[in-house]
Amino acid sequence: MNRSRSDGRKSGDLRSIHFQLAFNRFAEGSVLTCFGDTVVLCNASVEETVPPFLRGQGRGWITAEYAMIPRAGQTRSPRESVRGKINGRTHEIQRLIGRSLRAVTDLSLLGERTIVLDCDVLQADGGTRTAAVTGSCLALFMALKKMLEKGQIGSFPLREMVAAVSVGLVEGIPLIDLNYEEDSRAAVDMNFVVTESGHFVEIQGTGEEAPFTGEDFEALRELALSGIRKLIHLQQEALR
Amino acid sequence: MNRSRSDGRKSGDLRSIHFQLAFNRFAEGSVLTCFGDTVVLCNASVEETVPPFLRGQGRGWITAEYAMIPRAGQTRSPRESVRGKINGRTHEIQRLIGRSLRAVTDLSLLGERTIVLDCDVLQADGGTRTAAVTGSCLALFMALKKMLEKGQIGSFPLREMVAAVSVGLVEGIPLIDLNYEEDSRAAVDMNFVVTESGHFVEIQGTGEEAPFTGEDFEALRELALSGIRKLIHLQQEALR
Amino acid sequence: MNRSRSDGRKSGDLRSIHFQLAFNRFAEGSVLTCFGDTVVLCNASVEETVPPFLRGQGRGWITAEYAMIPRAGQTRSPRESVRGKINGRTHEIQRLIGRSLRAVTDLSLLGERTIVLDCDVLQADGGTRTAAVTGSCLALFMALKKMLEKGQIGSFPLREMVAAVSVGLVEGIPLIDLNYEEDSRAAVDMNFVVTESGHFVEIQGTGEEAPFTGEDFEALRELALSGIRKLIHLQQEALR
Amino acid sequence: MNRSRSDGRKSGDLRSIHFQLAFNRFAEGSVLTCFGDTVVLCNASVEETVPPFLRGQGRGWITAEYAMIPRAGQTRSPRESVRGKINGRTHEIQRLIGRSLRAVTDLSLLGERTIVLDCDVLQADGGTRTAAVTGSCLALFMALKKMLEKGQIGSFPLREMVAAVSVGLVEGIPLIDLNYEEDSRAAVDMNFVVTESGHFVEIQGTGEEAPFTGEDFEALRELALSGIRKLIHLQQEALR
Amino acid sequence: MNRSRSDGRKSGDLRSIHFQLAFNRFAEGSVLTCFGDTVVLCNASVEETVPPFLRGQGRGWITAEYAMIPRAGQTRSPRESVRGKINGRTHEIQRLIGRSLRAVTDLSLLGERTIVLDCDVLQADGGTRTAAVTGSCLALFMALKKMLEKGQIGSFPLREMVAAVSVGLVEGIPLIDLNYEEDSRAAVDMNFVVTESGHFVEIQGTGEEAPFTGEDFEALRELALSGIRKLIHLQQEALR
């Protein structure tokens, strides 16, 4: 489990993680998030409406949209606005981001407002969804802080931070924060979204290439939890 | 954990499960699948092509489509063909079904063919995706058997059966195979897809309402595994 | 005109007709309709709105949607929700079903409500539109009866039953209730929608393969009227 | 049955009918067709391909498209290209035009070519579909003549002319070639497409407002046949 | 600069220009506009609403839609309603027409109304956008006159006429009002929209084939201005 990887990391090492706050000057919260060569711009926008199913209840909502620019990856992909449809993977990811942030927010403190997290992937080298969740939590924090300062809300709705990380089994070895090359060789692929207090918000694991055992799951979970603790620490440093 | 539920079940009881084979006479495999009041028609179609990314490799593919008829549920929903878009939930489910079946099939034995599993929900009372996976595995079995009998393939590509079940935490109590009413009250919601040999193909858990602990996860996993064993047994009975 | 057909029927014989009432337990009216191997699920939903052009007039509306599941027929067809468009044939059929039911209903007795008839073809062997009209009339009856019992309406709006049947010229011989194989050989193809009292609601006849004479038309009309009488009788039996 | 109408016509009078040949100078056949205030531009284009289902059979195809410019009618309607969808009525009409022309053409004489009839309604005052069929037959004639002159085809594929007319019951009186105002008051509405030799290609009748009797049908049919004879005569004059 | 062109014109000659007023009898303004073989039907419709961004301001709006019928040109093009999208060129042209007309209209005199100019190209031989602007100005004039006569508006909102013409460099020679054949050989292609008083509303010039000099621009501008004076004169004659 100590074997080094193509980029020299040990199995439990995260890639180099950076958060550049206020990258965009108009958004209420904005974080350029880098997990190695994966770069995601997370912008939080505060809107004074809620979706129809919530109207008149005095509660708020958090939602997310996710997209890749066409040349985020090694080859160019057609633009979704040109194809006129959003694909299934995009849907899955943006639903995941929204659920993850709602799980750590007291929506009743938002008033009838929606916070939209736009996660635009500028460069993609694996782990875009986990970078998007982790960076969006910071962008949400910034937007909520601005709302509190402006007096739009009376108390801070974010209960605790949340972060996400990928883990996988590559040639039988559990690895954390897989880059694209590792991800494409992984037999088992999991994403964990976990709160600052160590509670699980999402567990998504798939063993399409090879169904996995309970022991495999335990090993991957431990690896993920150690990575999450580091990510939460880095989030907190970025906010200082 | 013994408290009875609205429909009189114990926490670990599945609903009444039925598989009506050959419901549709044209499809190569067809199973009307009932998990209580949830009714899903799973039809398997064999097509003599593969998606572009697989052409010329001599291997096959399995994919799935999922839809609900407009009045499957308690109120009518607009038809996706009328809205002109497939929503995110539909995308997630059909991708899950496809991955689950591919995980137990040796695609190299299929030749350059695609098997499409169409899962049309005729009545929806919670657990439509788990019914769809479980019924589709039977429909796939039937289609593969027909291919073997006709000599289209030389050996049987399905390595083992696969089944799926939902579990959730409702008022702190772990329940299995939730109906719609239970599902809407669940704080934690998980789906397990597990093979006949007890390996995991998919774990999807979300605690949007309340992030959950490692112990919660263990309890839900045990409940799910016991239900999967019953479902696999019922699949085998249906095939006899 | 007595020559037997591929399935042994005489030229004037309907296929075996079945109506399974309350197939779906949520819909206000629900009828699984079988004309031989053609199987259409007709669900009636009562909605408390009317289309914009009728608002504020105190009258109701009846409309229909029609779709085939992908593997209804001998080969799989792409799902319309995936193609993102409804084709011309679908439009023609759902407009026909709506007109047929409105013709026998006093819409002023419905209040500002819409009854939507969803006709989902589960298996297709010719005559899906005539099965859909005939089964939808029963589903509409059930929904209206429920509305009357609940006191939503004060008197029964359905003036009389309506049924539909196909007729065609195959090798010069007039046949009724054509199956798929007969339909594809028919030079002239007609659909009649006729009320219990023998009035015509719709006549649609096309002789794309061979324009037809007035005498041909008379013969086909007689055949259709005899079939309609049997169908209306079977509807009435089903309601008992 | 002799009562005069809002525009002074007798019940059996057609409106003023004009065909302006070669309105568009690029199309192989082009006819500006006027049925009173209804104006339809029918352009025939010859294309050197056939739809996929006909490839390699050496036969041709005829198809039609129908559209209204936004201000064809008394109020402006949204453009279908803006709405991004073709509505059901448009589909019905363009399918009808295609079938009507194919019924009088020997497609085996066309070679692997498609003739597309574009029917663009410039002004709409009822009866646009019957004007479109009647004018398109002339446009088709012109295009086929040009093909024969150029030696693209060896013999003339049009077996005979075809024309179409609307009839309806307005306040119990059978009227022919209804204008918009009459059409909106009609209880029964029928369209007949009939060949030069008096054979029926299409009969479409709907009694949504009031189901009709066999005698009603006979009266409307006789009225239609007399109108068709006049239209065919006018087509022949236009070609001279 | 005196060399004659394929159709015998001198470099500064417009094609034969015709305006047929009231071509469509329903539209508030309607002008069939011919620039040689280019034929555009311009219909003005008055609607009693304004776009959302203008509501409640007491001002009106003018907008335009542009389309070509499929066989406008030498070969048939697919219908935009069938492709389900409007292409970039269409967007550019309809935005140009709208801006050109708004520039000469006092929108505050319209009340909360929108005038929609529908420009449908019936035949295309180059210069469809300039014919559309020039004809639409007349259609707008007619619609405004009708509004004034009916008392819907108190004073005439059109400040002055506006017209448009194309110019281009073909083999180094500046030409005006290019037909399709000339346009496809032009290295530089410009459109000028100019008011009756000689002010510029739009200048659009592109030298994709060959970037052009300041002197080229001067020569083309002079040519355009002389053509605009003639077009404005012809507009005024048409209104007499």
Place this chain on the structure above:
Amino acid sequence: MNRSRSDGRKSGDLRSIHFQLAFNRFAEGSVLTCFGDTVVLCNASVEETVPPFLRGQGRGWITAEYAMIPRAGQTRSPRESVRGKINGRTHEIQRLIGRSLRAVTDLSLLGERTIVLDCDVLQADGGTRTAAVTGSCLALFMALKKMLEKGQIGSFPLREMVAAVSVGLVEGIPLIDLNYEEDSRAAVDMNFVVTESGHFVEIQGTGEEAPFTGEDFEALRELALSGIRKLIHLQQEALR
């Protein structure tokens, strides 16, 4: 003409201009382009195909796509992929970028390849299209240089640099490189695309608010040309 602007600039001053080369590490050419607070990421991708109309001619093509991320501006705009359509302004801009780059490139030296310039606006404060053209020229340069180094092409196809700048009349004063606030107050709005050698590729001017004179045009042109010279100089510095 010397009056200072809201951000302290003189009328002829460009905003602060920056080009960050190789922002994205996968694209063949990548430039993060800043014109003040306007930030556009221009990525060039080389693809081994050409559009259908160019196949088999041995020549290449250059095309562009333009999009804004949802929170580029002061308020959030819906994502075009969600709306399922590209709006007219987007179409206009991406066509402009493509034409501008093709005008300075010898496409016959590219081989049958397409270079796609993706211009994604990360922050929008006016002048996004001119920043996109100017930055895309650098991204194209980089991609072509890489192709030359790899031996894919034998000589350098870019004849000279091209840059773009906006000018406008604000309260009668000609200003260059307008920011959003200035742009929204401009009565006349022009964009110039000009080559290194001072030739015009595009002139687009619109005086929707107030038609403009020949003298206005001259003043704006001079201002634009002086800005272009500075931009070309900055491009050349960036490449060193």
